[in-house]
Amino acid sequence: MLKVAAALIPGIATYTYFFGVGVLVQIGLATVAALATEAFCLRLRNYPIKPFVTDGSAIVTAWLMALSFPPLAPWWMITLAAIMSIALAKHMYGGLGQNTFNPAMVGFAIMIVSFPAQMSHWAAPLGLAPQSLDAAAQLQWIFTGHLPAGLNFDAVASATPLDTVKTQLMQHTNMLTILHEKLFGGIGGIGTEWITAAYLLGGLYLLQQKLIPWIVPVTFLAVLGGMAGIFWLVDPQHYTSPLFHWFSGAAMLGAFFIVTDPVTSPTTPLGRMIFAGLIGLLTYLIRVFGGYPDGVAFAVLILNLAAPFIDQYTQPSVFGHKNRKKAGAKA
Structure with missing residues (x-):
């Protein structure tokens, strides 16, 4: 701790x-x-x-x-x-x-x-x-x-960068005009992009110390960025880039410090990957189509409910268990 x-x-x-x-x-x-x-x-x-x-x-x-x-x-x-x-x-x-x-x-x-x-x-x-x-x-x-x-x-x-984007898009302002406002920097909001970069630095320290499984932040950021990338490539006038989603809001804080909570997440490697991926998906959907500018907290809490279910169906087989079943079936 x-x-x-x-x-x-x-x-x-x-x-x-x-x-x-x-x-x-x-x-x-x-x-x-x-x-x-x-x-x-x-x-x-x-x-x-x-x-x-x-x-x-x-x-x-x-x-x-x-x-x-x-x-x-x-x-x-x-x-x-x-x-x-x-x-x-x-x-x-x-x-x-x-x-x-x-x-x-x-x-x-x-x-x-x-x-x-x-x-x-x-x-x-x-x-x-x-x-x-x-x-x-x-x-x-x-x-x-x-x-x-x-x-x-x-x-x-x-307003926060995410809130500004959501509000302006509801007023039918195109993304190029929105991102030229003085609130925005190179890849996110002024200040917030540096804050998230600092969280990323802290997260890399946790990975180096082997305190968190690498698959969780990588999967979360990959799915969040992948969803953002698909919509951005299809319609860049109404959707922001993966970098904007990574370096705005609670994305980096969530990826390395919240989604990785060992108590409220699955214990299996496959379960962790599914858990983190679904949080990344829900985060994007809430940010873009939901009523709140950021969705990390709600996505985490929803998937916390599903963690036992994910764990139950991603447990690896006991060594030799499948072989004994096959042997019994042949006999």
Whole structure:
């Protein structure tokens, strides 16, 4: 867990550089709430607190969830999400190793369904807005919902690249015009393309340390990119390229840190490949044809339900079992 947390640090640092200290505030609030809820649930279940609180699992859950939230989300939202992710998605199923759903994605999904307006309050990345929020202004907004006199949130707010593409396409704007807006960089959104590249760097570290199976991120990204590539080649005026889908939203974070969760995914190599591929497929379908700009969280939670089924039908045969069947049939 400590190595997973370390692998997230490049992404956290890049995220903070482009969007400000609100990122660190969200991480801090989520961490405190997650650890407090973990200790409370352990006490209720008469489990020893220290071994489970210090194993790092609650911290990783908190960080992954916080990195999925807008940096300027109200303090109570990330706190409530952390409490529900640990209490409902983890301990109600029996604790670490027993949960059916990815806890971080449960917290995020509950909040985006319940409070879609607040979850869409994103500040513009560094240097993009005519006004910017300093650290004091960001803290004031997160904890009070108000800005210092003379500052208007609409002047510093910005939709995400995925949300901008979806909204503009609904208004029948062609893709070439959309991608020329100042929000977009070379292959994704300004800032977000560097953040996802930092997640990719952290993911490569996890692969080098052999902490995650390579087949999962490779399959997820291949299917997501393959689907994007097919639609893009057929109609580039209305669909974005594979690179845009890889380097926008939660694609890289999901590929290396969420889809690879060993507890909520199948255990067989073939099962992992099917699991990751279906998440990549659903992510693309939700992004392009669904009601939400990004689909990683919902795709993961849907496939978490299917993980036991996938495992059941992808178990390798016991050595010699088929041969004995054939021998019996011949006799």
